[in-house]
Amino acid sequence: AQSVAQPEDQVNVAEGNPLTVKCTYSVSGNPYLFWYVQYPNRGLQFLLKYITGDNLVKGSYGFEAEFNKSQTSFHLKKPSALVSDSALYFCAALNAGNNRKLIWGLGTSLAVNP
Amino acid sequence: GAGVSQTPSNKVTEKGKYVELRCDPISGHTALYWYRQSLGQGPEFLIYFQGTGAADDSGLPNDRFFAVRPEGSVSTLKIQRTERGDSAVYLCASSVDGMSYEQYFGPGTRLTVT
Numbered sequence: 001a002q003s004v005a006q007p008e009d010q011v012n013v014a015e016g017n018p019l020t021v022k023c024t025y026s027v028s029g030n031p032y033l034f035w036y037v038q039y040p041n042r043g044l045q046f047l048l049k050y051i052t053g054d055n056l057v058k059g060s061y062g063f064e065a066e067f068n069k070s071q072t073s074f075h076l077k078k079p080s081a082l083v084s085d086s087a088l089y090f091c092a093a094l095n096a097g098n099n100r101k102l103i104w105g106l107g108t109s110l111a112v113n114p
Numbered sequence: 115g116a117g118v119s120q121t122p123s124n125k126v127t128e129k130g131k132y133v134e135l136r137c138d139p140i141s142g143h144t145a146l147y148w149y150r151q152s153l154g155q156g157p158e159f160l161i162y163f164q165g166t167g168a169a170d171d172s173g174l175p176n177d178r179f180f181a182v183r184p185e186g187s188v189s190t191l192k193i194q195r196t197e198r199g200d201s202a203v204y205l206c207a208s209s210v211d212g213m214s215y216e217q218y219f220g221p222g223t224r225l226t227v228t
Contacts, residue, residue: 104157
């Protein structure tokens with residue numbers, strides 16, 4: 001079965017430190033990979049996506065993610081965390097050869113401490 | 115420009131009642147998606163429209179759930195004979211077309227069945 005795993009329920013980092021939110025996937029074919037962020041009482045917001053090309057993709061708010069095919073990972077990173085980055089982060093995958101149905105991870109709660 | 119809007123933002127209904135949830139996508143977006151999100155979970159796919167037609171309704175949990183998009187813009191998710199297990203946040207998303215994998219989400223409708 002196809003799946004997306006986010007192994008950490010919560011990540012805590014100090015403001016100004018680099019952050020990493022982990023994601024691994026199990027999707028047949030060439031996966032399309034996404035990161036979304038959800039702030040309290042707000043809808044999901046698109047951060048970035050990997051479709052093809054450079055393994056390092058840059059997105060909104062200074063976030064980036066690295067696609068690693070051999071490790072089937074797509075970890076989200078930011079060089080210097082802000083308190084305002086505190087939110088719930090979701091990784092998602094899509095088998096482009098199949099349909100438009102996104103497969104979602106369970107989410108990782110990021111807390112950035114001042 | 116205006117994002118995806120959903121009404122109502124909150125809906126409380128009694129078990130057994132009928133409810134309708136509305137989604138107004140971004141103008142010009144031909145693809146529309148409905149998801150359901152329970153606390154602590156990632157979004158669960160329900161149905162995907164391309165234009166007026168449902169391209170994939172495999173996520174609808176049973177025949178109490180139905181969705182329409184008669185003019186290819188606004189969509190309504192209809193739930194008959196609601197059950198307490200239907201309580202969740204119902205999310206709507208739209209994308210430019212079925213080949214655009216970047217989905218834009220609305221704020222959701224929180225449905226509570228008492």
